[in-house]
Amino acid sequence: MLGWDNATMLPENSGEARGAQLAALAEVCHDIITQPKLGDLIAKAESEHGVLDDWQQANLREMKRAWQHETAVPADLVSAISHACHESELFWRKARTENNFKEFLPYQEKVLALIRESATAKGEAMKLSPYDALLDQFEPGATSAMIDGIFDDLANFLPGFISDVMGKQAQEPAPLEITGFFPSGAQKSLGKTMMEKLGFDFTRGRLDESTHPFCGGVPGDIRLTTRYDEKDFLSGFFGVMHETGHALYEMGLPAKWMNQPVGEARGMGIHESQSLLVEMQITMNLDFLTYAAPLMRSAFDVDGPEWSPENIYTHVTRVKPSFIRVDADEATYPAHIILRYRLEKLMIAGKLEVKDLPEAWSQQMQQLLGIKPDTDANGCMQDIHWPDGAFGYFPTYTLGAMTAAQLVASIRKDIPNLGSFLRKGEFHPLFEWLGKKIHSQASRFSSPDLLKHATGQTLNSALYKEHLKSRYLQ
Amino acid sequence: MLGWDNATMLPENSGEARGAQLAALAEVCHDIITQPKLGDLIAKAESEHGVLDDWQQANLREMKRAWQHETAVPADLVSAISHACHESELFWRKARTENNFKEFLPYQEKVLALIRESATAKGEAMKLSPYDALLDQFEPGATSAMIDGIFDDLANFLPGFISDVMGKQAQEPAPLEITGFFPSGAQKSLGKTMMEKLGFDFTRGRLDESTHPFCGGVPGDIRLTTRYDEKDFLSGFFGVMHETGHALYEMGLPAKWMNQPVGEARGMGIHESQSLLVEMQITMNLDFLTYAAPLMRSAFDVDGPEWSPENIYTHVTRVKPSFIRVDADEATYPAHIILRYRLEKLMIAGKLEVKDLPEAWSQQMQQLLGIKPDTDANGCMQDIHWPDGAFGYFPTYTLGAMTAAQLVASIRKDIPNLGSFLRKGEFHPLFEWLGKKIHSQASRFSSPDLLKHATGQTLNSALYKEHLKSRYLQ
Known part of the structure; x- marks a missing residue:
């Protein structure tokens, strides 16, 4: 809802307030899904798989998938990616206007290096190749x-x-x-x-x-x-x-x-x-x-x-x-x-x-x-x-x-x-x-x-x- | 923001989805502010009061006030109040239209009884009379x-x-x-x-x-x-x-x-x-x-x-x-x-x-x-x-x-x-x-x-x- 409002209703200088709200929500969500007990709960549910009907089994699978994506990557890497992407996007807007690939190059390189690291971590956790782990986020x-x-x-x-x-x-x-x-x-x-x-x-x-x-x-x-x-x-x-x-x-x-x-x-x-x-x-x-x-x-x-x-x-x-x-x-x-x-x-x-x-x-x-x-x-x-x-x-x-x-x-x-x-x-x-x-x-x-x-x-x-x-x- | 959207933008049958969002946020906020460690942190900060400037002292006072209001009332009473008020408001709308005080009476009585209980609990925690504890929420x-x-x-x-x-x-x-x-x-x-x-x-x-x-x-x-x-x-x-x-x-x-x-x-x-x-x-x-x-x-x-x-x-x-x-x-x-x-x-x-x-x-x-x-x-x-x-x-x-x-x-x-x-x-x-x-x-x-x-x-x-x-x- 905040994303919709951001695109349709937000006053032009209210971006900072909105950014703080989104960051707070993201942090709360991250904290909830990375609680230590969650891994144990998922493992326990998997061990009792037989009592679940097929929708419940699928629900458990999707819970685990979301949990894996969220926990596979260390918090400092998540944060580094978030900052690097924010910075890179800013420079990209400028560099694209000026058709200046050289200026943009180091920012994109930094993003790519971090995403490779994240993809490798997700791949290891999910037993997928790094690129397939990225794919799995979307498809x-x-x-x-x-x-x-x-x-x-x-x-x-x-x-x-x-x-x-x-x-x-x-x-x-x-x-x-x-x-x-x-x-x-x-x-x-x-x-x-x-x-x-x-x-x-x-x-x-x-x-x-x-x-x-x-x-x-x-x-x-x-x-x-x-x-x-x-x-x-x-x-x-x-x-x-x-x-x-x-x-x-x-x-x-x-x-x-x-x-x-x-x-x-x-x-x-x-x-x-x-x-x-x-x-x-x-x-x-x-x-x-x-x-x-x-x-x-x-x-x-x-x-x-x-x-x-x-x-x-x-x-x-x-x-x-x-x-x-x-x-x-x-x-x-x-x-x-x-x-x-x-x-x-x-x-x-x-x-x-x-x-x-x-x-x-x-x-x-x-x-x-x-x-x-x-x-x-x-x-x-x-x-x-x-x-x-x-x-x-x-x-x-x-x-x-x-x-x-x-x-x-x-x-x-x-x-x-x-x-x-x-x-x-x-x-x-x-x-x-x-x-x-x-x-x-x-x-x-x-x-x-x-x-x-x-x-x-x-x-x-x-x-x-x-x-x-x-x-x-x- | 969700409250504003609720009053200005919400499609007429989307109230249920919005209710779920607001309830989820309220729960998360309640969980954060009632974490057991918060009372200790506030007490510790109060014991180091001298190192705080006047704004920081006021901030600590306001933190404690919010924490007291949130923790003074047991969770089941908070929930009972929320349900009773929701029900009472529904019947009030009907009874007011029909000018039927008698029908509304038991709902208002139930709300009052629960609010008295809550006011007493808040008053004890904050060393205020029950009514003054209610006042303190607003003024x-x-x-x-x-x-x-x-x-x-x-x-x-x-x-x-x-x-x-x-x-x-x-x-x-x-x-x-x-x-x-x-x-x-x-x-x-x-x-x-x-x-x-x-x-x-x-x-x-x-x-x-x-x-x-x-x-x-x-x-x-x-x-x-x-x-x-x-x-x-x-x-x-x-x-x-x-x-x-x-x-x-x-x-x-x-x-x-x-x-x-x-x-x-x-x-x-x-x-x-x-x-x-x-x-x-x-x-x-x-x-x-x-x-x-x-x-x-x-x-x-x-x-x-x-x-x-x-x-x-x-x-x-x-x-x-x-x-x-x-x-x-x-x-x-x-x-x-x-x-x-x-x-x-x-x-x-x-x-x-x-x-x-x-x-x-x-x-x-x-x-x-x-x-x-x-x-x-x-x-x-x-x-x-x-x-x-x-x-x-x-x-x-x-x-x-x-x-x-x-x-x-x-x-x-x-x-x-x-x-x-x-x-x-x-x-x-x-x-x-x-x-x-x-x-x-x-x-x-x-x-x-x-x-x-x-x-x-x-x-x-x-x-x-x-x-x-x-x-x-x-």
């Missing part, structure tokens, strides 16, 4: 062995695919421009209408504005944010749809296990699968747009051929390689992720040093996207993740996209007339399926097992490639 | 011996005074009505302008809306709320002025002692003195209104004789006894408080039982205000305080009003041309004085000592009576 059960295979397959596929798509799109007429003035009030009103249609419960959640959109709050009180560009309606619209995917996951978590570790959403990859499923699979979709385009026209009192479902769809499915991940289209986005995954894995393993990052970045980008960043600011310094110490997070974006495609492939089998539901704006069958297979399962299974229970198989890159080919080449 | 250092004298003096003065004022006002022309439509946006804008003029720093605070206005947040991030009646501009305006007085106190607390017990605002009486000083003494004042009336006219694009400073002033200083405390004018308000103070003191002492409350209420009201409540709903059931277990709180309202009058008497000596500053909208000299004498002193002294340091004498009802006579009879 429990995922391993680099599994991701390597999937991402390598995708890396082989993408360059040719992107080139084919661009060739095809070059032959087709460009979409009509969708310009105008779209008042944020009308955007918000349409966004809220669509959120409600999708199942968002405004008696247990809100929609507000922040610079960087996110879905926060707690189950029972979901706080979703967006930003409005009054010249570009579509980016805000799909942003709200994306966050609504996150929100509906949180809203669908089992009430029975609320505030218990097993009752929390499974990792970031599954979370991202829910947002991308709504954004990329369901709403960035001609069936859905057939339903939504008239609502858009009426919301802004506009009309014309540019507002046809087909034109909007053509608009949002244009593909072109670019430097910046957050601006990338659906087809080129995974290349940005594979690049980062490969480089951070090498960095954690000690096989790539920060000083060699610009060159390695440039090489990977040319290999995967056929372009070379014009500056470090538009290259290896564009993201906040590494300056902030968040190694092991990047792969979850593409794991999420692939998981979404795999889920939708199963959903289309179970709900053969999904398209006609979407054209009528009926989302109930879709979210009933997701509620049953994903939302209500919370952290009962590891991410791979959750997906296997839901679709009958673990993550399969073929289904994701199918989705991309069918959308962009047919 | 540290105040005692019923001191309040008795002041309130009795006031009780002797008020009936004749009120009758004189009403006689005088009956002879004068009634104020012109101030009617119209006052859009909440324009009210908010004017309120913010005035808040800034008074010194509210919007980079460290906000103004929002809630059903019951309050000043919340933390030093460094003050969250003030109000409500707007679009037919009655004045009530909202003075409401904002009132809360701004609270806010400027919080904003003026010493940064050096932030988050330390001694760095917190002194009790509720001093807090109320700051809000009433701004509302009743400074802004409900002809000098101030001479400055503010043109701003009001321009804010709502209105004009006419009803918008003269004199008419507005006459409007807000009309006196008439009525049943409901929160609607009472400045002159009759203290009678409502004296009544409640006398009755709650008897109840805690076991000399008045809840079943006899309606009769006692009626007698006191006739004696003090010359009127008799038409119903219990408009009598002893009108306030949330007793159903909620808040005994010992009521006197702080009138102690605040008296303190405000006493402070302003000193301020007028130190700043002889205060009136001309107010007519020009210059508030700097006033708040410099308050900052130095009150705000920056935080909890360094007890309430009586703070007032003595600021004005040279402890609470003196003569100055308050002077204020009332000069405003209403001259």
